[in-house]
Amino acid sequence: MTVPLNEFLLLGAFLFATGVYGVVTRRNSVLVLMSVELMLAAVNVNLVAFSARVHDVAGQVFALFVLTIAAAEVGVGLAMVLLIYRNLHSSDLDDVDVLKG
Amino acid sequence: MVAENVAFGIIAAAMAVGAIGVVRTQNIVHAALFLVVVLAGGAAQYILLGAEFVAWVQVLVYIGAVIVLFLFGIMLTHAPMHPTEKMDNNLRAWALLPSLLIAVVLGGLLIDAFGNDKIHLDAPTPNAAITNSIFRVYLIPFEVVGVLLLAALIGAVVLARKD
Numbered sequence A: 001m002t003v004p005l006n007e008f009l010l011l012g013a014f015l016f017a018t019g020v021y022g023v024v025t026r027r028n029s030v031l032v033l034m035s036v037e038l039m040l041a042a043v044n045v046n047l048v049a050f051s052a053r054v055h056d057v058a059g060q061v062f063a064l065f066v067l068t069i070a071a072a073e074v075g076v077g078l079a080m081v082l083l084i085y086r087n088l089h090s091s092d093l094d095d096v097d098v099l100k101g
Numbered sequence B: 001m002v003a004e005n006v007a008f009g010i011i012a013a014a015m016a017v018g019a020i021g022v023v024r025t026q027n028i029v030h031a032a033l034f035l036v037v038v039l040a041g042g043a044a045q046y047i048l049l050g051a052e053f054v055a056w057v058q059v060l061v062y063i064g065a066v067i068v069l070f071l072f073g074i075m076l077t078h079a080p081m082h083p084t085e086k087m088d089n090n091l092r093a094w095a096l097l098p099s100l101l102i103a104v105v106l107g108g109l110l111i112d113a114f115g116n117d118k119i120h121l122d123a124p125t126p127n128a129a130i131t132n133s134i135f136r137v138y139l140i141p142f143e144v145v146g147v148l149l150l151a152a153l154i155g156a157v158v159l160a161r162k163d
Helices: A005-025 A029-054 A058-088 B002-024 B028-048 B052-076 B092-114 B127-137 B139-160
Strands: A002-004 B118-120
Touching (some): A005 A029, A029 B028, B028 B052, B127 B139
Antiparallel strands (some): A002 B118
16 A cells, blocks of 8 residues: 655645745734644644655654644744733734834 | 545545635634644544554644634634634735745655655554654653643743733
């Protein structure tokens, strides 16, 4: 039973590019965080595919670490979104322009 | 060989539709549900690749916890539940440039490097192999990640509490 490796790599590249598109276009900060999750999922697909390719479990362990970091990132990120919402009464990233010259 | 490729194709098509839904839908709750499709598709791909432990951790942590956290974030920031045009800025056309560039360059490089490689699917990875790897080879990173999770927990509480 064999499957081509490049199928998985192209899927990962597509998901990553979609995540970049979302980060650039979205205004709502929660949606930007979702797009970042999309990119992290793309990286995990690549890691697990390479792990299966070289028959080494290290790629899967690394994917688990990425998952852990992503969970921590979402927790802190949403806390920051809540803080921004409390101070500015908006979760719109275009309203966060205090540092603008 | 054919069955695996068909399974990959179906799951990948669902993931692609879900990913485009996440970045294009004008309803913020629908975006979270499209993200569930993408993450569940990822878990299915991991099972296809024999990485069952990672697949179930993905289901538990991402679909179980992270999506619920996102929905809480949507509710707590009083995001508009009905479809609005305010979800996107006016960079839609410009955003296609970097994302297409990344897709083409990354995909081209990866195919150039690994174009003809095949994955030989054999028995699923036993959980014992993963735990052996975590608790022997990667013990220090595992402990560091534990400390990081604690720091993230405390940081989230400190940031989000009212005082």
